[in-house]
Amino acid sequence: MYKNKKILAIIPARGGSKRLPKKNLMDLAGKPLIAYSIEAAKNSKYIDDVILSSESEEILAVASKYGAQTPFVRPKELAQDTSRSIDVVTHALKTLTQKYDAVILLQPTSPLRTAQDIDAAIEMFYNKHATSVIGVCEMEHSPIWANTLDESMSMEGFLDDKYNNFRSQDLPTYYRINGAFYMSEVQSILENETFFVEKNIYAYLMSQEDSVDIDTKLDFIVAQAILKEREECQHTI
Numbered sequence: 001m002y003k004n005k006k007i008l009a010i011i012p013a014r015g016g017s018k019r020l021p022k023k024n025l026m027d028l029a030g031k032p033l034i035a036y037s038i039e040a041a042k043n044s045k046y047i048d049d050v051i052l053s054s055e056s057e058e059i060l061a062v063a064s065k066y067g068a069q070t071p072f073v074r075p076k077e078l079a080q081d082t083s084r085s086i087d088v089v090t091h092a093l094k095t096l097t098q099k100y101d102a103v104i105l106l107q108p109t110s111p112l113r114t115a116q117d118i119d120a121a122i123e124m125f126y127n128k129h130a131t132s133v134i135g136v137c138e139m140e141h142s143p144i145w146a147n148t149l150d151e152s153m154s155m156e157g158f159l160d161d162k163y164n165n166f167r168s169q170d171l172p173t174y175y176r177i178n179g180a181f182y183m184s185e186v187q188s189i190l191e192n193e194t195f196f197v198e199k200n201i202y203a204y205l206m207s208q209e210d211s212v213d214i215d216t217k218l219d220f221i222v223a224q225a226i227l228k229e230r231e232e233c234q235h236t237i
Helices: 033-042 057-065 085-095 115-127 186-192 217-236
Strands: 007-012 049-053 102-105 132-138 175-185 201-205
Touching: 007 033, 007 085, 033 049, 033 057, 033 115, 049 057, 049 085, 085 102, 085 186, 102 115, 102 186, 115 132, 115 175, 115 201, 175 186, 175 201
Parallel strands: 007 049, 007 102, 132 201
Antiparallel strands: 102 175, 132 175
């Protein structure tokens, strides 16, 4: 709870995954992937309840072991490749009997997000009287030096001429949504069915390292390497 406002964290974790089969239960540095988001949410000073939403009995059992509440089984129609995260959130809000002032979506594919980031984002949400706060990080590569290619592979007009001779450090800084944190007022979610409202929405800036989003095997390898390095640093302190 923050300033008498009750806060719910929802972790969506369906059983199906095409790129990485059973991704949400994959062993990452000795723990299943979903454990990291559950533990970060439970270590928050402000989150009141941590709910994991899944259609998989196996995932629900593991989530319960790590301390998440699993008060319902997600309907299978909300666990398809085409299912939207916002529908998972609204389903949870309408299913739960407990009422909340704000809701946070914590995707399990962001295992390096910390409780400290969660709490700082919550403080920002209330200090700015925001309707929504979304996690972002600086882009690794500027989109100014990117474009599409057709079958000819021609690069005519690939870049805007004014940026042709720029050094990378002289380009404008761009930010991307990192998938780690989405927070909004419950009433806004129920009325608008989106975290991306038109007004009163703010970005919470996270480091690139904490913003690793596991979608491919390479992402998984990167996250594992970072966790290993952190563990080694702790042992040397």
